[in-house]
Amino acid sequence: MFTIKEVQEKFGLPASTLRFYEKEGILPPIGRDSGGRRLYSEPELEWLQLVVALRDTGMTMDHIKNYVELVKQGDETLHQRRQILLEHKQDVERKMNQTLEHLEKINRKMAVYDLLAHGKKDFLI
Amino acid sequence: MFTIKEVQEKFGLPASTLRFYEKEGILPPIGRDSGGRRLYSEPELEWLQLVVALRDTGMTMDHIKNYVELVKQGDETLHQRRQILLEHKQDVERKMNQTLEHLEKINRKMAVYDLLAHGKKDFLI
DNA sequence: TCTCATGTTAAAGTTAACTTTAACGAAATG
DNA sequence: CATTTCGTTAAAGTTAACTTTAACATGAGA
Structure with a gap:
């Protein structure tokens, strides 16, 4: 389990971007600790890795979101x-x-x- | 000598973008015909080709502009x-x-x- | 217990790179 | 000669992908 700060450092993505992705449905809803803070687990990091791969190869966030919808189905x-x-x-x-x-x-x-x-x-x- | 429409078709760039590039100083001031219409000549097309190469490989317009300034010097x-x-x-x-x-x-x-x-x-x- | 780093949200703001609009002029075509 | 078509400008509008701000909550260390 990783805090948002750890994920930020692991991936080089600002915490604000991680929150933004979750809000937009690009990441699944992330689990929280007792105080309401995000705790990222392995499958979510795996997921984030694919999102980054798609994004950095030029897929738009809209298309990534469509893809995520399919995953959910x-x-x-x-x-x-x-x-x-x-x-x-x-x-x-x-x-x-x-x-x-x-x-x-x-x-x-x-x-x-x-x-x-x-x-x-x-x-x- | 090419009209803006011809350049638009040759390069697949909208006329509005060609005007925009000129306004921003990314292209040199283009010559005009008697009626004030743009007429692009070979060196300008050559120049446009390099701009497109730089842009499509991810150079920002700001950096391209800086480069253009150097060319002018x-x-x-x-x-x-x-x-x-x-x-x-x-x-x-x-x-x-x-x-x-x-x-x-x-x-x-x-x-x-x-x-x-x-x-x-x-x-x- | 105080305070400071770290986290939360919703909402507003930013930036790059165009694109659209409005109002107009020139020129080619029927 | 009338009417499309193609062009002009300045200014305002758009879009994607974040980023910043404000106001507040939590938890660890002095």
Whole structure:
């Protein structure tokens, strides 16, 4: 069991964000201690890990919320959930390829700068 | 020379965004025809291409603007500009590695769904 | 027992990056 | 010549994803 501060440190997410996610239904309702303070347990941290993976790969919070709704509906939605993950994965892969092309563009620009730095202005095509 | 509509189609960027970028100084002031309408020429499109590459790889508009300021200052800032591109590139590469790790997480989740789908619940560790 | 760190909530505020609107001008088309 | 179509500006509006604030509660240490 972990306090909100511990989870904040483990995940590098501000406590305010953790509360926000719970309020929005992106995390399940977290258990509390006698004083009403949140205590996170393992399955909730597992869950948070997947949320972070989806978020950091560009899934919107709205879509994550939709996915969470399916999780709440139980095993009948397994196939649908797999499909969502698959499509998101393909999406991420497309974006990564785009990024690689953009990096090429940036590399070429750097190469131009290198040529200019060595006073080779005249040899540019 | 290209009208704003042509650039919009070439780049998939709304005309409003092109005007916005110019207003913000992210694009240089674009030439106009007799009627005051924008006419984009090759170097401006080249420039737009780099802006899009930087933006789509996660550079903020503020940082792009800073970079543009350096370009405007001429060749004395060549080294600084190269450095900015280099650091950005390294940043993008770090993020791509993070993304690959996140994809692994998503893959593992999909594998779990596959096991569950085939009723192999009992064989999960 | 005092006080200080840590937690709680609901509600309001912030920020980036556009997008929309309103009011208008120019130009191509039937 | 009338009417769409395409363009212009400045200013206001939008959206996502938090973050901050205010007002209060709890529990540990001096």
